[in-house]
Amino acid sequence: MTLNAKPLPGTPAPAAPSAARASGAAPAAPVISLRDLKTHCSTCSMRELCLSGGLNTDELKQIDALVGNRTKLKKNDSLYRAGEPFHALYAIRLGSLKTTVLAEDGREQVSGYHMLGDIIGLDGIGTDRHGCQAVALEDTEVCVLPFERIEELARSVPALQHNLHQFLSKEISRDHNIMLLLGSMRAEERLAVFLLNLAERYRRRGYSSTEYVLRMTREEIGSYLGLKLETVSRLFSRFQEVGLIQVQGRAVKLLDPGALKQIIGQRG
Amino acid sequence: MTLNAKPLPGTPAPAAPSAARASGAAPAAPVISLRDLKTHCSTCSMRELCLSGGLNTDELKQIDALVGNRTKLKKNDSLYRAGEPFHALYAIRLGSLKTTVLAEDGREQVSGYHMLGDIIGLDGIGTDRHGCQAVALEDTEVCVLPFERIEELARSVPALQHNLHQFLSKEISRDHNIMLLLGSMRAEERLAVFLLNLAERYRRRGYSSTEYVLRMTREEIGSYLGLKLETVSRLFSRFQEVGLIQVQGRAVKLLDPGALKQIIGQRG
DNA sequence: CGACTAGTTGAGGCCAGTCAATGTTGGTGG
DNA sequence: CCACCAACATTGACTGGCCTCAACTAGTCG
Numbered sequence: 001m002t003l004n005a006k007p008l009p010g011t012p013a014p015a016a017p018s019a020a021r022a023s024g025a026a027p028a029a030p031v032i033s034l035r036d037l038k039t040h041c042s043t044c045s046m047r048e049l050c051l052s053g054g055l056n057t058d059e060l061k062q063i064d065a066l067v068g069n070r071t072k073l074k075k076n077d078s079l080y081r082a083g084e085p086f087h088a089l090y091a092i093r094l095g096s097l098k099t100t101v102l103a104e105d106g107r108e109q110v111s112g113y114h115m116l117g118d119i120i121g122l123d124g125i126g127t128d129r130h131g132c133q134a135v136a137l138e139d140t141e142v143c144v145l146p147f148e149r150i151e152e153l154a155r156s157v158p159a160l161q162h163n164l165h166q167f168l169s170k171e172i173s174r175d176h177n178i179m180l181l182l183g184s185m186r187a188e189e190r191l192a193v194f195l196l197n198l199a200e201r202y203r204r205r206g207y208s209s210t211e212y213v214l215r216m217t218r219e220e221i222g223s224y225l226g227l228k229l230e231t232v233s234r235l236f237s238r239f240q241e242v243g244l245i246q247v248q249g250r251a252v253k254l255l256d257p258g259a260l261k262q263i264i265g266q267r268g
Numbered sequence: 269m270t271l272n273a274k275p276l277p278g279t280p281a282p283a284a285p286s287a288a289r290a291s292g293a294a295p296a297a298p299v300i301s302l303r304d305l306k307t308h309c310s311t312c313s314m315r316e317l318c319l320s321g322g323l324n325t326d327e328l329k330q331i332d333a334l335v336g337n338r339t340k341l342k343k344n345d346s347l348y349r350a351g352e353p354f355h356a357l358y359a360i361r362l363g364s365l366k367t368t369v370l371a372e373d374g375r376e377q378v379s380g381y382h383m384l385g386d387i388i389g390l391d392g393i394g395t396d397r398h399g400c401q402a403v404a405l406e407d408t409e410v411c412v413l414p415f416e417r418i419e420e421l422a423r424s425v426p427a428l429q430h431n432l433h434q435f436l437s438k439e440i441s442r443d444h445n446i447m448l449l450l451g452s453m454r455a456e457e458r459l460a461v462f463l464l465n466l467a468e469r470y471r472r473r474g475y476s477s478t479e480y481v482l483r484m485t486r487e488e489i490g491s492y493l494g495l496k497l498e499t500v501s502r503l504f505s506r507f508q509e510v511g512l513i514q515v516q517g518r519a520v521k522l523l524d525p526g527a528l529k530q531i532i533g534q535r536g
Numbered sequence: 537c538g539a540c541t542a543g544t545t546g547a548g549g550c551c552a553g554t555c556a557a558t559g560t561t562g563g564t565g566g
Numbered sequence: 567c568c569a570c571c572a573a574c575a576t577t578g579a580c581t582g583g584c585c586t587c588a589a590c591t592a593g594t595c596g
Contacts, residue, residue, distance in 0.1 A: 249542085487574085
């Protein structure tokens, strides 16, 4: 089953990352060495969605110098855990991660679902310790952005400074929307919002917005949406029954995004 | 009924702001002119809790130059509304505000409850428009901090830069905790968290942490906690019945904070 | 093949929502 | 000062949506 429109050159389809690495975009760019691809914002396909968005060539070079090694994660590896000292932000180059917050009583909840181009670790700045855990949902690669050096560079590059502020602020807005979802929406609405939100994010990254593969289990989705896994499963089934979507395990196809939008805001 | 320990000199007790202005701290500080009190971080009692925390005298002077007028709000006035262009952050000097987010379908939810020393408006940076509405819960005064000038100054004052980042990041952490609350806690636990959180914030500001006056209605508290006003009311009554708290309208006294903490994390 | 994890589906229970009646408080004007 | 009103709060009876518990299926991996 093909699940994503092939977008930006050199970017493996998220559907099957390991396979894609071998087949998909292999013969693409012999002009640029692998070394370059690994370490430079200037040549990164996520450049405009990332911290480097809108920067000029000269400024990009300065960021290139700042970006540390890439880190590769296998599925289920954690990038960082709650309580660990905070040193860097991470830009997702490839793959996806979930972040989970831990309550004192041990309760754990998924607080975010992050994909390529996203910046994670922002909640560690305030306390100098990571406030949550980040776990790879598939094989994943991230760029390490040492925060002290970001702050340093931000002082001389206003565009970078503003980008950083925007990323922080947008994370706050995003969280407010999730609070709205958790505080006042019924289960049906929550799943509809979730599916449409993913669609939009895939769209912005050049992938299909109507057909994608979930990287989370029903339980993780439930945790994110404040629901139990059985409820999530039942909702998927019901949405399929009424022709809103087509589900096959984690493969989702939105058959009627408009109707999905209409679910949001409906009483009873 | 006296409800708050008198703390920092020159700061009216939150219990009765208008009365306090006349009686409470009137004969306190004839050394500093009213004009100074109005416009300078250097002499503000919330200095250390605010953006100016940890700055040296010289740096404080630079912030003083940046801080625009104070704005006075009467109860129910909005400081800003969702969708309005974003120009400035606001530091609360006196009083308190709620922020509310609006869903597309018109649903509204309280997303925050802010008191003196807090900075609000952070979610407007990302989109250049305010993402929520801020409404005064009582007579309130805020300092206007034009954001462009903050960014400018932050480039030359690393301590301010870092403070700003910390404020943004802490807001994210705070939101994650609320998400945890909304997504996985029972009604009892939510109210316990709410009451203890307020206690802690009052404590940090030098007020009593066991006796305070709520500035929100039951409905607003419910909206914040993802509950209906009747549920909030019932919980207050139940908490009182079992001797956890004493409630009289909006006046709350925590009789057994330890037991309140134990409620959090309990099943069933 | 068995063990394990992920997902689906059903039956029943409970927590919080809904609807409704009543009580309380605070501000306003006569 | 009191009467009045509106907003806020309390309490009860009932309902329903989601959770819990449980059985079963499908796919994966050693």
